[in-house]
Structure formats: C-alpha cells, structure tokens
Amino acid sequence: MVDTKEKIRNAALKLFNDQGIDVITIRHIAKDLDISHGNLQYHYKNTNDIILVLFNELNDGFSRVFMQRETIQHITLDHFRQWITALIELIWQYRFIFLHFVEVTRRVPEIKTIYNSWDKAREEQFLLLFNTLIKEDIFRNDIPSHIWKNLIIQQYIMADFALSHNEIKMHLKGKKAVQYYSQVLFNQFYPYLTAKGRRQADEHQSAN
Amino acid sequence: MVDTKEKIRNAALKLFNDQGIDVITIRHIAKDLDISHGNLQYHYKNTNDIILVLFNELNDGFSRVFMQRETIQHITLDHFRQWITALIELIWQYRFIFLHFVEVTRRVPEIKTIYNSWDKAREEQFLLLFNTLIKEDIFRNDIPSHIWKNLIIQQYIMADFALSHNEIKMHLKGKKAVQYYSQVLFNQFYPYLTAKGRRQADEHQSAN
DNA sequence: GAAAAAATAGTACATTTGTACTAATGGTAG
DNA sequence: CTACCATTAGTACAAATGTACTATTTTTTC
Numbered sequence: 001m002v003d004t005k006e007k008i009r010n011a012a013l014k015l016f017n018d019q020g021i022d023v024i025t026i027r028h029i030a031k032d033l034d035i036s037h038g039n040l041q042y043h044y045k046n047t048n049d050i051i052l053v054l055f056n057e058l059n060d061g062f063s064r065v066f067m068q069r070e071t072i073q074h075i076t077l078d079h080f081r082q083w084i085t086a087l088i089e090l091i092w093q094y095r096f097i098f099l100h101f102v103e104v105t106r107r108v109p110e111i112k113t114i115y116n117s118w119d120k121a122r123e124e125q126f127l128l129l130f131n132t133l134i135k136e137d138i139f140r141n142d143i144p145s146h147i148w149k150n151l152i153i154q155q156y157i158m159a160d161f162a163l164s165h166n167e168i169k170m171h172l173k174g175k176k177a178v179q180y181y182s183q184v185l186f187n188q189f190y191p192y193l194t195a196k197g198r199r200q201a202d203e204h205q206s207a208n
Numbered sequence: 209m210v211d212t213k214e215k216i217r218n219a220a221l222k223l224f225n226d227q228g229i230d231v232i233t234i235r236h237i238a239k240d241l242d243i244s245h246g247n248l249q250y251h252y253k254n255t256n257d258i259i260l261v262l263f264n265e266l267n268d269g270f271s272r273v274f275m276q277r278e279t280i281q282h283i284t285l286d287h288f289r290q291w292i293t294a295l296i297e298l299i300w301q302y303r304f305i306f307l308h309f310v311e312v313t314r315r316v317p318e319i320k321t322i323y324n325s326w327d328k329a330r331e332e333q334f335l336l337l338f339n340t341l342i343k344e345d346i347f348r349n350d351i352p353s354h355i356w357k358n359l360i361i362q363q364y365i366m367a368d369f370a371l372s373h374n375e376i377k378m379h380l381k382g383k384k385a386v387q388y389y390s391q392v393l394f395n396q397f398y399p400y401l402t403a404k405g406r407r408q409a410d411e412h413q414s415a416n
Numbered sequence: 417g418a419a420a421a422a423a424t425a426g427t428a429c430a431t432t433t434g435t436a437c438t439a440a441t442g443g444t445a446g
Numbered sequence: 447c448t449a450c451c452a453t454t455a456g457t458a459c460a461a462a463t464g465t466a467c468t469a470t471t472t473t474t475t476c
Contacts, residue, residue, distance in 0.1 A: 004423080020310070020311065020314060022311060025462080026463090027462085027463075039425065041464095041465085042422085042423065046465090099310045100310060100311065101372055103228065103230060106228060115376065116377060140399070143399060147398045147399070150391075150392055150395040150396070150398075154392065156373065156377075157365070157372075158366065160372075161365055161373075162365060164309055164368075164369060165364065165365045165369075167310050167313070168320055169327075169364075183358075184358055187354075187355055187358040187362075188358070190355045191348070191351060191399035234434080235434095243455085244455040245455095245456090246454070246455055246457085247453070247454045248454095249434095
C-alpha cells in the first residue's frame with residue numbers, strides 16, 4: 001500500500017534539513033520511522049544513496065520551474081519575480097543540499113557532475129531572458145556582455161547559498177525565508193533596470 | 209623553541225582546508241605531525257577548540273583589512289578592488305570555514321555569535337564607503353537606500369560563499385581562485401557606476 | 417494454496433571516535 | 447640537586463557507525 005521507499009525519503013529529507021547530513025545515519029532515519037535499520041538498508045544501502053535520490057528529485061523540480069518560464073511569451077518583471085520565488089521555494093524544500101553543498105558533492109561525487117551538466121543550458125536561458133527584457137526596455141541596453149555573464153554566476157551563488165546565510169544570520173523559517181531571499185535576489189536586478197523597468201518594480205513595491 | 213600549539217594550528221588548517229572538518233579528527237592531525245594524540249589533546253581538547261581558535265585568527269585578519277581601508281582618504285575604484293582582493297585572499301586562507309560554514313556554526317555555536325557581532329559595524333562601514341563613492345561621482349546617486357542595504361547583504365553572501373562555488377564548479381587553486389572571484393565580486397558593482405566610474409573601471413580593464 | 421519473491425527484524429563484528437586516564441620524560445626555579 | 451610543572455606517549459573503554467549476514471514474516475504469482 002504505502003510506499004516505504006517514499007516514506008524513507010520523506011523522513012530522511014526532514015532529518016537532513018533539520019540536523020544536517022553529517023549527524024544523520026541510516027539508523028537515525030530507521031528509528032524515526034520505527035522500522036529496523038536492516039529493513040531500511042534493504043531499500044537504500046546508505047545515506048549517500050538517499051542523498052542522491054533526493055538530489056534527483058530536486059533536479060526534476062528545477063526542470064519543471066525552468067520549463068514553466070519558457071512557455072511565457074510576453075515576460076514582465078512580475079513574472080520574473082514569481083519565477084525567482086518558485087526557485088527559492090524549491091531550494092527551501094531541499095535546503096540540506098545547499099546548506100551542506102560542499103560535503104554533499106564530496107560524499108556523492110555524481111551530484112557534482114549532474115549539477116554542472118545543467119550549466120550551459122541554464123546560462124543560455126538566462127542570456128535569452130536578459131535579451132528579452134532588454135528588448136522590452138525593462139533592462140538597460142548599455143551593459144557589456146561580460147557583465148551579464150558575471151550576473152549569471154552571481155545569481156548561481158546567491159540562489160545556492162542564500163539559505164546558508166539565513167542559517168547563520170537571519171534564522172527565518174519557511175515562507176518568511178522564501179519571501180525574504182526572493183526579494184534579496186530580485187533586488188539584485190534593480191541597478192540593471194531602465195526608468196520604465198524601475199516604474200514597474202516600484203508599482204509592485206507600493207502594491208504590497 | 210618551536211611552538212607546538214602553532215604547529216598544530218597550521219597542520220589543522222591545512223587538513224581542514226583540504227579534506228573538510230567532518231573527516232578530520234584529533235588523531236588525524238596528530239598523525240600528520242607525528243605526535244601522539246594524547247599530546248595533541250593536551251594542547252587542544254578537540255577539533256572544535258582548534259576550529260574556534262582558527263576562526264579567531266580569521267577574525268583578526270578581517271579587522272586588519274577593514275582598518276587598512278579606513279586610513280585611505282581619497283578612495284578610488286582601484287583601492288576598492290584591491291580591498292576586495294585582500295578580503296578574498298584571507299577567505300581563501302581560511303577557506304574551510306566558508307566551505308563548511310553551516311557545520312562550523314552548528315559545531316561551535318560561539319562562532320555564529322562572533323560572526324554576527326560584526327554586523328552593524330560592517331554595514332555602517334559599507335554605507336559610508338558607498339556614500340563616499342557617490343560623492344565622488346563614481347557610484348550613481350539615484351539608487352534608493354534599501355537597494356544599497358540589499359547590496360550589502362549580497363556582498364556578504366557572495367564573499368562568504370564564492371569559494372563554495374569554486375569548490376563545486378570552477379576548481380581553481382590559490383591565486384587563480386582569488387583573482388577570479390575578486391573580479392566576480394568587483395563586477396557586481398558595475399551597474400552602480402556612473403559614466404565617470406565606468407571610465408575608471410575600463411581603464412583598469414585595458415591596463416591588464 | 418503452494419512456491420517464489422519481497423520486505424522486515426535483528427544479530428554480529430571490525431573500525432573509528434571522543435574522552436579520560438596513567439606513566440614517562442624533560443626542563444627549570446630555587 | 448631536587449622538587450615541581452609542563453609536555454609527551456600511550457592505554458583503555460564505551461558509544462557509534464558501516465557493513466554483511468541470517469532468520470522470519472508478508473506479499474505476490476501462478
């Protein structure tokens with residue numbers, strides 16, 4: 001009936017998110033679920049296996065969010081903002097990966113490979129998006145291309161490690177964290193806006 | 209003659225930087241130094257003690273870099289760039305702290321307290337710097353204050369986690385990493401520059 | 417309903433780790 | 447010289463962990 005594998009993944013996700021990957025073992029997860037660790041081991045050999053599966057779930061989530069954006073034709077700043085929020089929501093859900101990114105990639109090297117395989121596609125998507133917004137006179141047209149590329153790297157770092165910053169400094173939970181860091185990420189684009197773009201951004205600001 | 213405590217700190221720093229804090233124990237460090245772990249324990253009770261001491265070293269380094277900047281009167285973009293490089297150099301030296309920031313603060317809670325105690329002072333320093341650069345017509349004067357504050361948060365996240373990004377994506381070592389990420393951090397300010405500021409930035413660019 | 421496969425519980429053991437402790441050595445102040 | 451303190455080496459042990467394995471129960475399949 002109930003999918004044990006799924007129950008294991010859910011329990012592991014919760015424990016990893018709350019306590020980190022270094023302190024949680026197969027035995028902890030088994031205890032949390034009131035099953036034997038022998039049983040858990042039958043489904044997933046060790047925590048690294050679970051981490052990889054959860055990472056792939058995250059991966060699928062990202063694909064969905066990226067797809068979603070592609071279908072929108074006439075993009076507005078508000079679409080863009082909502083899209084950022086969707087990304088941060090997903091990152092919040094699987095936050096243990098980002099809170100322990102270096103450890104995760106050291107313990108499960110495949111994750112690094114998978115993560116880096118997105119790269120080119122994501123960069124192109126971003127550049128396309130920027131170009132669209134430039135054409136719509138929302139983004140400035142006097143920014144050299146190496147700065148746009150820099151902005152993409154900046155976006156990666158900010159998105160991937162925003163919640164680490166939260167963990168150390170802000171200690172926001174759930175929706176509040178998502179809202180706060182979505183805003184931080186969105187605000188990064190402010191100086192790239194044209195007068196028209198700024199008006200659009202301010203409208204939303206005063207609407208809240 | 210030779211300070212054993214210092215030798216221990218150096219060995220620990222090297223091992224932490226290379227292999228991470230979760231895999232390195234008192235015994236590993238002792239083995240690396242060819243001393244007994246009983247002896248090492250006499251100097252530092254456990255790895256967390258060493259981590260805290262190393263963090264305080266980093267802290268002193270930051271203080272020095274910040275002081276240094278305060279003494280400069282007429283600030284140019286190039287000073288600013290050099291200052292960023294000095295920060296990233298220091299971060300590189302103690303990179304294990306940033307590569308495992310969340311773990312570090314969970315294992316040694318004092319670190320979180322110390323880190324957050326800088327906050328107000330650093331924010332004021334940044335705002336002062338921005339204002340100076342605005343007055344010198346290098347930074348734009350049409351940016352609202354909440355965006356400047358946002359930029360400070362952005363700077364924290366970018367500086368603290370740039371090397372995590374390197375670890376996962378770029379795999380640059382030493383000077384190359386420092387140079388690359390200093391540039392990334394510096395480029396963040398490009399859209400905040402006035403025409404005069406851009407000219408200054410381009411000069412440096414073409415000088416290289 | 418019997419045979420086969422899947423799932424679960426539990427045991428066993430080598431290894432690592434944190435921690436406390438004892439013993440030996442070496443330098444040094446009086 | 448010797449008594450004292452700092453330093454070093456090494457031992458001991460409980461707890462946790464990764465891993466492999468066996469035995470039992472449950473479910474599925476024909």
